[in-house]
Amino acid sequence: GIQVEQSPPDLILQEGANSTLRCNFSDSVNNLQWFHQNPWGQLINLFYIPSGTKQNGRLSATTVATERYSLLYISSSQTTDSGVYFCAVDEKLTFGTGTRLTIIP
Amino acid sequence: GAVVSQHPSWVICKSGTSVKIECRSLDFQATTMFWYRQFPKQSLMLMATSNEGSKATYEQGVEKDKFLINHASLTLSTLTVTSAHPEDSSFYICSARRGGAGETQYFGPGTRLLVL
Numbered sequence: 001g002i003q004v005e006q007s008p009p010d011l012i013l014q015e016g017a018n019s020t021l022r023c024n025f026s027d028s029v030n031n032l033q034w035f036h037q038n039p040w041g042q043l044i045n046l047f048y049i050p051s052g053t054k055q056n057g058r059l060s061a062t063t064v065a066t067e068r069y070s071l072l073y074i075s076s077s078q079t080t081d082s083g084v085y086f087c088a089v090d091e092k093l094t095f096g097t098g099t100r101l102t103i104i105p
Numbered sequence: 106g107a108v109v110s111q112h113p114s115w116v117i118c119k120s121g122t123s124v125k126i127e128c129r130s131l132d133f134q135a136t137t138m139f140w141y142r143q144f145p146k147q148s149l150m151l152m153a154t155s156n157e158g159s160k161a162t163y164e165q166g167v168e169k170d171k172f173l174i175n176h177a178s179l180t181l182s183t184l185t186v187t188s189a190h191p192e193d194s195s196f197y198i199c200s201a202r203r204g205g206a207g208e209t210q211y212f213g214p215g216t217r218l219l220v221l
Contacts, residue, residue, distance in 0.1 A: 041214065093200075
């Protein structure tokens with residue numbers, strides 16, 4: 001099956017910093033979503049982005065389908081951004097390995 | 106819009122008992138619902154996919170007789186963990202999709218199961 005790897009696995013940043021999270025996938029996909037899992041376990045949809053670029057406030061995402069990767073950008077980080085970020089691909093949502101983000105005040 | 110609830114949010118049970126977890130789409134009709142399992146500090150793994158009124162499709166390695174899934178209506182799916190054992194302790198998360206394959210999935214808050 002398709003493999004989905006995310007990097008970095010862990011990221012610790014000071015409040016206000018910017019970050020880039022990466023998602024690599026092993027085969028072509030027609031669905032890619034980014035999620036934020038908060039410390040209580042709730043998954044929150046961030047972007048549905050099989051290709052192209054989207055922005056929502058301080059977050060933006062870019063997927064280059066031909067090169068099999070997607071990037072999630074977080075600007076001006078806040079402590080509420082802490083949690084685990086997952087990308088997931090395809091109809092069955094094969095989840096990536098996740099990036100654990102910790103924002104320090 | 107697109108709210109999915111799960112009940113209970115956490116459950117502790119004795120080994121050998123069965124536990125039922127409900128997943129409801131509150132403000133939309135879900136043609137398809139999905140059940141995932143997440144162990145601590147790991148990613149989500151899909152267990153099964155269910156469509157209303159038909160049998161669930163289980164992923165490889167998931168025991169159908171142990172994890173019973175019933176998708177009785179367009180707003181309700183249930184997962185029953187039968188004869189639970191400590192290794193079944195995990196975080197179970199459902200999601201619901203209102204349309205076809207290109208539609209977004211919306212996730213419930215999860216159910217933490219601890220089997221003693």
